[in-house]
Amino acid sequence: MDTENSVRHFVAHRLGISDEEVAFDVDLRSLPQFDSIHALQIVLDVEEHFDIEVEDHVVFEVRTVREFAAVINQIVAVQADSAVTS
Amino acid sequence: MSGDTRIALLGLSPDASTAEKMVLPRFGRITVDRPERADWERYLHELDPQADLGVVFVGAEASALSAVRDLRSVGRFDRTRAYVVDPGAGGPVPGWFETWDVEDAVPPSALGEEGIGQSVELAMRAHRALMMDELYTHFYLDMTFNRIFDWFETTRWDWNEVDLSKIDRAMLSERDVDFLTEAAVIEFGTLPGAHNFLREWQGEASFSSWALMWGAEEARHSLVQARYLDRIGVKVRSKHALYKREPYPQGDVRAATLMMNVISEARASALYKALSAQVPEPVIRRIWKLLGRDEARHCRAFSVFMRELCNGNVANQIAAMRMAYIWLADRSNGIKHPAGVFYPHSTSTDGIRRIETIQHDAVDAADTKVMSIIRIMVNDDSIETPRDIKAKLRSMARQS
Numbered sequence: 001m002d003t004e005n006s007v008r009h010f011v012a013h014r015l016g017i018s019d020e021e022v023a024f025d026v027d028l029r030s031l032p033q034f035d036s037i038h039a040l041q042i043v044l045d046v047e048e049h050f051d052i053e054v055e056d057h058v059v060f061e062v063r064t065v066r067e068f069a070a071v072i073n074q075i076v077a078v079q080a081d082s083a084v085t086s
Numbered sequence: 087m088s089g090d091t092r093i094a095l096l097g098l099s100p101d102a103s104t105a106e107k108m109v110l111p112r113f114g115r116i117t118v119d120r121p122e123r124a125d126w127e128r129y130l131h132e133l134d135p136q137a138d139l140g141v142v143f144v145g146a147e148a149s150a151l152s153a154v155r156d157l158r159s160v161g162r163f164d165r166t167r168a169y170v171v172d173p174g175a176g177g178p179v180p181g182w183f184e185t186w187d188v189e190d191a192v193p194p195s196a197l198g199e200e201g202i203g204q205s206v207e208l209a210m211r212a213h214r215a216l217m218m219d220e221l222y223t224h225f226y227l228d229m230t231f232n233r234i235f236d237w238f239e240t241t242r243w244d245w246n247e248v249d250l251s252k253i254d255r256a257m258l259s260e261r262d263v264d265f266l267t268e269a270a271v272i273e274f275g276t277l278p279g280a281h282n283f284l285r286e287w288q289g290e291a292s293f294s295s296w297a298l299m300w301g302a303e304e305a306r307h308s309l310v311q312a313r314y315l316d317r318i319g320v321k322v323r324s325k326h327a328l329y330k331r332e333p334y335p336q337g338d339v340r341a342a343t344l345m346m347n348v349i350s351e352a353r354a355s356a357l358y359k360a361l362s363a364q365v366p367e368p369v370i371r372r373i374w375k376l377l378g379r380d381e382a383r384h385c386r387a388f389s390v391f392m393r394e395l396c397n398g399n400v401a402n403q404i405a406a407m408r409m410a411y412i413w414l415a416d417r418s419n420g421i422k423h424p425a426g427v428f429y430p431h432s433t434s435t436d437g438i439r440r441i442e443t444i445q446h447d448a449v450d451a452a453d454t455k456v457m458s459i460i461r462i463m464v465n466d467d468s469i470e471t472p473r474d475i476k477a478k479l480r481s482m483a484r485q486s
Contacts, residue, residue: 036412044480056472060416 003050003069003076010045011065014038024066036060050076092133093141093206094119096126097148098171099194103202110203113210116140123148130160138217139163141209143197145171154186164224165216167209171197187224218289220340221394229292230394234387238299241383243376248310250317250369257367263320265361265444266370268437269377270311271326276304278330279347286337293340293391300384307377314370326433341402342409344392348385349413349456355381356452360445389459396463400486403464407479410460414453415472 001009004024012019015033028034036059043059046052046068052075062068093116095102108116121129126148133139142157144150150170157163168188175191182188189212196205216222223229280301287294312322337343358378365371396402442449461469469478 037408040408040411040476040479044476044483047476048480048483053473053477056415056476057418059411060418 003072007069008065010042014041025064027063091138092117095143097123097145102197103199127156139166140213141167143169158186167213231292231295253317253369255318262365270308273308274327274330339405341395342405344388345406345409347388351381351385352452352456356448357441360448411472411475
């Protein structure tokens with residue numbers, strides 16, 4: 001599963017809805033029941049799944065699945081680079 | 087025989103109801119057990135752990151005292167309501183009723199075909215009242231409310247300590263008056279907080295009792311500041327109180343709600359202390375000092391009730407930690423406080439932001455205090471930042 005689909009799955013899982021109900025570009029805060037606690041829980045799921053650490057501001061600022069997936073891909077790439085150079 | 091509600095009829099006369107099941111509108115389906123007296127102890131020990139034995143009716147033929155003693159010797163039945171069926175019911179009850187927490191004596195007719203429905207209904211209402219209390223204690227004075235009551239009674243400030251006739255208007259700047267007005271308005275947010283506490287803590291007595299004290303103390307905060315303002319010719323409009331009549335979203339985990347209040351009280355205390363330190367006018371300096379002390383007391387009390395819920399309860403710890411992260415990690419729009427977050431249609435969001443500018447590190451100090459409360463709660467000395475809270479949450483999720 002690619003990053004966008006993984007993130008979409010975590011969002012859907014935490015909100016108790018199907019993956020298809022979460023569009024990649026929908027504002028997450030417009031989804032029913034979505035709140036800061038869900039955002040944190042989704043970030044924790046993502047951190048565990050990708051073995052990364054997401055900055056605090058992302059929890060409060062990220063708006064869409066696509067945006068979040070881009071942040072994750074960036075962190076993963078930086079981690080991979082630093083693993084190669086070290 | 088699992089996960090269901092049951093009652094037991096023990097040693098009753100042949101006139102008692104022979105129903106095996108009952109359906110009560112308020113409680114649904116109830117299974118009626120009739121263990122033999124000789125099997126009573128075995129019944130108690132072998133009853134499915136998921137079953138909820140709500141009520142026991144013990145007849146005189148069953149040696150009521152020893153049967154009730156057997157019931158009370160099994161810890162899980164401490165909230166099962168016990169009734170003794172006695173033809174002499176209505177007269178004086180023996181002393182052992184209180185010793186062994188027997189609810190009442192009822193006549194045999196109460197368990198007949200016609201009376202049993204009402205008897206079980208009343209008994210189940212008593213049982214449910216106890217089951218709703220997550221932190222049930224046998225005796226009222228063992229409740230945390232009793233333990234912290236005296237501390238609150240003996241440390242509350244008195245109106246005599248505030249002499250509004252001595253206000254020196256000339257010592258106040260426009261900025262001081264702005265802060266004072268906004269502080270009075272922000273405090274109106276505590277009344278919907280009290281409403282929410284009583285809603286969220288339904289079926290509980292200890293924290294609810296303290297929440298009334300808390301609400302009464304908080305109500306004085308708006309009042310004393312509004313009275314001060316009145317003395318200097320500034321009238322606080324009642325619309326500010328009414329803007330906060332809209333209840334904010336009710337929490338779903340009590341420990342998390344308490345964490346939010348630990349944080350907001352710690353921050354409020356720090357801000358009042360900062361206000362007090364910078365204002366030259368002695369009367370308002372005194373008032374803000376007293377209010378800062380009040381908020382610090384409230385923070386401590388909220389943390390006592392929160393630790394009580396979190397002690398040995400990982401689910402509550404996780405809920406409280408999540409809430410802590412949400413309230414501590416993000417200051418992109420200024421510090422979070424319920425009066426601002428939940429009431430964007432009032433002036434409080436901007437008001438808190440303005441007050442916060444007096445002393446930036448005041449809130450840092452408050453949050454440091456909260457971190458120490460969190461460290462104690464989860465017994466982890468390594469937690470110092472919101473990022474550490476997030477890491478702890480990940481590790482707790484892995485273990486749970």
